[in-house]
Amino acid sequence: MIRASAPGSVMITGEHAVVYGSRAIVVAIEQRLTVTLRPRTDQLVRLSSEIAETQMVDLDQLQAVGPYKFVLAAIAMHRDAIDTGMDISISSEIDPTLGLGSSAAVTIAALGAVLTFTGQPLNGIHSKAYQIIQDIQGRGSGADLAASLQGGMLAYRAPPNPEMVALPHPPTISLRYCGYKTPTSVVLQKVAERMIGREAEFDELYAVMGGLADHAISAAKDRDWEAFADALTNYQTRMEDLGVSDETLNQIITSARQAEGVMAAKISGSGLGDCVLAIGAPPDGFTPVTLASEGLIIHD
Structure with missing residues (x-):
C-alpha cells in the first residue's frame, strides 16, 4: 500500500498577472488530501472517494474525464511503467466550500503515489502536474501545484521559466x-x-x-x-x-x-x-x- 498526501493552497497575491509572466505569492494550508494506492492482480483501476461514486476503468482504456480525471491523467501519463491494476481511494480534509486548491492537491498526491508505485523518482512532479492541468483545463498558472508540492509560502513564476522560492510565513x-x-x-x-x-x-x-x-x-x-x-x-x-x-x-x-x-x-x-x-x-x-x-x- 502506498499513501501520498498533499496540502491545499491559497493565493495571496499575483492573481491574473501570474498568467502573463509575473510572479505571485501562494501558500500551502494544513488541510490535506490523501491518495491511497493498493495493487490489484488484474488490469482494472478502481477509484473511490467520499464525494463521488466509485468508478472502475480498464487500465488500457484510461480517459481523463469525470470526477477522477486528474488521477486518471496521472495514471495514464505513466501507463508504460504500470504492469497491474490498482485500487485508489481519495480522502480529503480540504473544505469544499472554500475552493482551496483541491484539484492541485489531488494531482500532486496522485502523481506522488503513481511514481512511488512504479519505482520512479519524484523529481519533475510540478512539470508533470502542470501538463495535466493544462491538458484538462486549458488554463492555469500552476501556483497551487507549487504550494501543494513544496509547502510553506512561495514566490512563484509559471512555466516556461518556473520559479519557486520559499518565503517567511506571514501573520494570521x-x-x-x-x-x-x-x-x-x-x-x-x-x-x-x-x-x-x-x-x-x-x-x-x-x-x-x-x-x-x-x-x-x-x-x-x-x-x-x-x-x-x-x-x-x-x-x-x-x-x-x-x-x-x-x-x-x-x-x-x-x-x-x-x-x-x-x-x-x-x-x-x-x-x-x-x-x-x-x-x-x-x-x-x-x-x-x-x-x-x-x-x-x-x-x-
Whole structure:
C-alpha cells in the first residue's frame, strides 16, 4: 500500500498577472488530501472517494474525464511503467466550500503515489502536474501545484521559466467564502474578452499588478508585514480595475478592513466569487487557516 498526501493552497497575491509572466505569492494550508494506492492482480483501476461514486476503468482504456480525471491523467501519463491494476481511494480534509486548491492537491498526491508505485523518482512532479492541468483545463498558472508540492509560502513564476522560492510565513491568514464561485477558466475568459481592443491598457495594468506582487515578495523576505499588507491592499484595487471584484466581494472586503487588527483584505483567487482573504486578526465570519510547512508527503 502506498499513501501520498498533499496540502491545499491559497493565493495571496499575483492573481491574473501570474498568467502573463509575473510572479505571485501562494501558500500551502494544513488541510490535506490523501491518495491511497493498493495493487490489484488484474488490469482494472478502481477509484473511490467520499464525494463521488466509485468508478472502475480498464487500465488500457484510461480517459481523463469525470470526477477522477486528474488521477486518471496521472495514471495514464505513466501507463508504460504500470504492469497491474490498482485500487485508489481519495480522502480529503480540504473544505469544499472554500475552493482551496483541491484539484492541485489531488494531482500532486496522485502523481506522488503513481511514481512511488512504479519505482520512479519524484523529481519533475510540478512539470508533470502542470501538463495535466493544462491538458484538462486549458488554463492555469500552476501556483497551487507549487504550494501543494513544496509547502510553506512561495514566490512563484509559471512555466516556461518556473520559479519557486520559499518565503517567511506571514501573520494570521483567514478566509471567508462569499457563497458562490465562478470557475477560473470562465473568469479568465471574461477578462480576455474585455481586453479586446484595449490590449495596451491591460498590458499596463498587468505590469502594475506584477510590480505590486514583487513589492509583496520583497516585503515578505524582509518580514516587513506592514509593507506586505499595503501591497495586498493596492493589489485589490487593481483586481477591481480588472473587473473581477463584484459588489458582494467588495462589501466583504470593506467590512473586513474596518475590523480591529486587520492588516489587509482582498480577493483570494481569480475573483467573481469564491473567497476573501484577510491578513491579521480574523474578522467576523472569517475562518483562520493554518499554514502547511510540508508539501507532498509519501507516508510510511
